[in-house]
Amino acid sequence: xxxxxxxxxxGVRFIDQTKLPLEENYVLxxxxxxxxxxxxxxxxxxxxxxxVSAAYGIALGAQQTKAETAGEFGTExxxxxxxxxxxxxxxxxxxxxxxxxxxxxxxxxxDTPISIVREKLLADANAMYNEDIAACKAxxxxxxSLLPDEGGVLTHCNAGALATCGYGTALGVIRSAVxxxxxxxxxxxxxxxxxxxxxxxxxxxxxxxxxxxxxxxxMAASLMRAGRIKAVVVGADRIAANGDFANKIGTYNVAxxxxxxxxxxxxxxxxxxxxxxxxxxDAIPIEERSAIEVTHHGGKQLxxxxxxxxxxxxxxxxxxxxxxxxxxxxxxxxxxxxxxxxMEPAAK
Ligand code: MRU
Numbered sequence: 001x002x003x004x005x006x007x008x009x010x011g012v013r014f015i016d017q018t019k020l021p022l023e024e025n026y027v028l029x030x031x032x033x034x035x036x037x038x039x040x041x042x043x044x045x046x047x048x049x050x051x052v053s054a055a056y057g058i059a060l061g062a063q064q065t066k067a068e069t070a071g072e073f074g075t076e077x078x079x080x081x082x083x084x085x086x087x088x089x090x091x092x093x094x095x096x097x098x099x100x101x102x103x104x105x106x107x108x109x110x111d112t113p114i115s116i117v118r119e120k121l122l123a124d125a126n127a128m129y130n131e132d133i134a135a136c137k138a139x140x141x142x143x144x145s146l147l148p149d150e151g152g153v154l155t156h157c158n159a160g161a162l163a164t165c166g167y168g169t170a171l172g173v174i175r176s177a178v179x180x181x182x183x184x185x186x187x188x189x190x191x192x193x194x195x196x197x198x199x200x201x202x203x204x205x206x207x208x209x210x211x212x213x214x215x216x217x218x219m220a221a222s223l224m225r226a227g228r229i230k231a232v233v234v235g236a237d238r239i240a241a242n243g244d245f246a247n248k249i250g251t252y253n254v255a256x257x258x259x260x261x262x263x264x265x266x267x268x269x270x271x272x273x274x275x276x277x278x279x280x281x282d283a284i285p286i287e288e289r290s291a292i293e294v295t296h297h298g299g300k301q302l303x304x305x306x307x308x309x310x311x312x313x314x315x316x317x318x319x320x321x322x323x324x325x326x327x328x329x330x331x332x333x334x335x336x337x338x339x340x341x342x343m344e345p346a347a348k
Contacts, residue, residue: 002161002204004049005056007126012056014044017162021203032061032080039087039094042194046163047237047273048132051093054084055125058101062118070117071110089285090246090314091237092275097128129165135270136167138328140176143233143268146324146331147173150183151230154220154258157191157248158200159235159268169235169268171201173326178210186212187229189220191248193293193311217250224261232258233326236269243319243336244281245269249312255321267317268326274340281316289313 003026006013011030018041019025027043029035035057038044044053061080067073081098088094104124108117147153153174157163160171167175177184186205191197198214205212215223223229232254239245245267258265278284291309295301303309325332325339332339 001166002207004162004165005044005053005129007056007059007122007129011060012038012053014038014053015162016043017045017200018043020162021199029057029060031064032057032083035060036083036087039084045196046158046160047091047093047235048136048164048169048270049162050088050091051097051272052125052128052132052165054087054094055097055101055128057084058098059118059122059125062114062121065114068114069110070105070108070112070114073114073117077105088287090287091273092278093237093270093272096272100124100128132165132270132272133167135272135328136164136169136172137176139169139268139270139326140167140172140179142328142331143173143266143326144176144180144182146231146264146266146326147177147182147184147233148230152185152187152223152228153177154187154189154223154229154232154254155201156189156197156232156234156251156254158196158204160201160204162200162204163235168204169270170233170266171205173233173266173268174205174210175208178208184210186210187220187223188212188214189217189250189254190214191250192217193297196248217253220254221257224257224263229258229261229263231264231266233266233268236267236273237314238278238284239267239269239274239325239340240278240280240284241276241337241340242280243322243325243332243334243340244284244316245319245322245325246281246284246286246314246316249315252315252317255317259321264323265321266324266326267322270328274327274344276340276344281318284314284316286315287313
């Protein structure tokens, strides 16, 4: 299994996603501040993976505190949570994981010994890790049957093992379809500017022997018109209450193209990505990242000095473009407001 992130007695170990596929390096974060840096710099990325990373960051902070009781640790705990919550704004899994740790912490009495706090916070981070893999497997089983028996499936960004604790959401659906005997050929959008598709999706699918072709982001329409794409499956960073969802910049373009060509467009995400408190996609905060991701590649400048740059990391795809949302609870169809509300209690 791809070791996206692993808890060790020394800290949290991450495969360095900024270096893949050319180098397989690992980064050991030994403090919660280092976990926060690893999220900001995208050594680890992908909505479910950053949620669980933050949970481990909090567990790490508890291991290192000098406080002797939950009460003494309280202010420091809040500071740790705030630092991790300030890393990236769009993926709701981050806030979901931090809130879950906060709820657990609130249940401790003032005099609860820190050894118990440490044990319980780490146990819950481990539980989130295992639940995430189980959710990916369940999504795979539900979503795999939606894909065609053979043909091209387009994906955007990396919603794979590297974006989760293992198996992946969109790529989990593809993996499961392949395990079901379907002859799928994956087309991976390169996903400018960070190249998650060209670097990460291609790397992990090739490791599994799944036929994969990388295309530039501007090639999808042409392939669709030529009949080479039979379905699209992507992940999500946040799904609003009406089914609008944020995902990597460029997802919206693909959704429009799929609709125009009559191609089913699926979004696969665990329940931790669903945010019923956000009514529509318009209310999802979109992260703006550094201009250097656009102006430079591999340390080399690509654009004229001083040119204006815009670098939103995500866009919002309106629910009307989504054929189905695949979750670990099952496959949801429009109208999504109702479908999400109905399935919410089951997820608790
Ligand atoms: O900026 P990133 O690489 O963290 O963006 C990741 C994505 O947009 C993924 O598609 C999304 O998090 C789903 S991952 C299962």
